[in-house]
Amino acid sequence: MKSQDIIKSMTDLKRRSEEVALLLKQLSHPQRLLILCSLVEGEKSVSEIEKGCGASQSSVSQFLKGMRLEGLVGARREGKQVFYKIQDDRVLSLMKSLYKTFCA
Amino acid sequence: MKSQDIIKSMTDLKRRSEEVALLLKQLSHPQRLLILCSLVEGEKSVSEIEKGCGASQSSVSQFLKGMRLEGLVGARREGKQVFYKIQDDRVLSLMKSLYKTFCA
DNA sequence: TAATCATATTATAATATAATAATATGAAAA
DNA sequence: TTTTCATATTATTATATTATAATATGATTA
Numbered sequence: 001m002k003s004q005d006i007i008k009s010m011t012d013l014k015r016r017s018e019e020v021a022l023l024l025k026q027l028s029h030p031q032r033l034l035i036l037c038s039l040v041e042g043e044k045s046v047s048e049i050e051k052g053c054g055a056s057q058s059s060v061s062q063f064l065k066g067m068r069l070e071g072l073v074g075a076r077r078e079g080k081q082v083f084y085k086i087q088d089d090r091v092l093s094l095m096k097s098l099y100k101t102f103c104a
Numbered sequence: 105m106k107s108q109d110i111i112k113s114m115t116d117l118k119r120r121s122e123e124v125a126l127l128l129k130q131l132s133h134p135q136r137l138l139i140l141c142s143l144v145e146g147e148k149s150v151s152e153i154e155k156g157c158g159a160s161q162s163s164v165s166q167f168l169k170g171m172r173l174e175g176l177v178g179a180r181r182e183g184k185q186v187f188y189k190i191q192d193d194r195v196l197s198l199m200k201s202l203y204k205t206f207c208a
Numbered sequence: 209t210a211a212t213c214a215t216a217t218t219a220t221a222a223t224a225t226a227a228t229a230a231t232a233t234g235a236a237a238a
Numbered sequence: 239t240t241t242t243c244a245t246a247t248t249a250t251t252a253t254a255t256t257a258t259a260a261t262a263t264g265a266t267t268a
Contacts, residue, residue, distance in 0.1 A: 012207035013199070014141050020206055024137075028128035029256090030121040034203050037118050046215060059257065061216055070151040072197030080214045081266050090205050095117070102124055103116035133226090150245060163227065165246055184235050184244045 001044075023090065026072055031055045032063050036086065037074065040095055043085040119164055127194065130176055131202075135159045136167050140190065145179065147189040 013020065027033055034053035038044060040078035044052070050060050064084055066075045086092055111175035117124065131137055138157035142148060148156070153165050169186055173179045190196055 011141075013203055014138055016206050017137045017141070020202060021132050021134040021137050024128050024132035028125050028132045030125040033121045033125050033128075034118055037115075037121070043200065047213095056258075057215075058217085058259080062256090065216075077215095077265090082214095082215060084106070093205045095203065098124060099203070100119055101197045102120050151243095160228075161245075162229080162247085166226090169246075181235090181245095184242095186245060 011044045016079055022070070022096075023072070025087075026067055027091075027094065029063075031059065032067065035060065035063060035067070036072075036091060036095060039084060039086045040092065043076075045083050046083040047081070049084065126174070127176070127198075129191075130174055131195075131198065133167075135163065136171065138166065139167060139171070140176075140195060140199060143148055143188060144192045144196065146178075147187045149185040149187050152184070153188065 027036065031053055034055075035049055038049055038052040046057075046060060046064065049064070050057060053060065055063075055100045064073065064075070068075055068084075072086065072088045072091050076083045076085075113199065122207070131140065133158050138159075139153055142153055142156040150161075150164060150168065154161060157164065159167070168179070172179055172188075176190065176192045176195050177188050178188045180189075
């Protein structure tokens, strides 16, 4: 992408700044990021997620609730367990970008 | 990138979650995002930035200070004016990704 | 139906962030 | 050297977020 095109596209981003900021806010906490990292691997139960990110049961549950409200993740109950997965494609796309920027 | 590779890369992202979250946090406010959008176009004075994002003088200055502390932007004084620009390449890279995800 | 497991909710206290107004600084112009 | 302009800082209040502990729910098992 050429420099000029980037600049032009930023105008679009401005218009959407509130929407974008809201989504970024969800990603901008270490533990929520870990939860989403974990879910990139696929659907997981809450307790699996807990193990993966080392946070308390309560806070994982609260984080998941928040992300569910924002539509980032979706939930499905199966017996005692509840399985979460990433529901918003933009999230997956952003996670990939983050990897490229920070780990490549 | 294949699904398996994404998953593998998430492990790296986990390790860096605090660093990444910190940076995302800076982007996760509409006005800071607008400021950075504006700076994608190139170096700008504070008053130019103010006009571009419609926030008060004080809050723009405070936002810029915060982003300067985190190393996202750099400042240069020229007479009465202070010019800011994006200093962290990861920011530019993320801005591009954001465009792709939200505006393409 | 009582006990247990997985998850969710509530309440609370600590901390962080935001918006705003008022004031201060530092550089140039009158 | 006073005034003005551009920017920065400070103080304050309002609001949001976080961590934690305690409790509740809902589904299964004994």
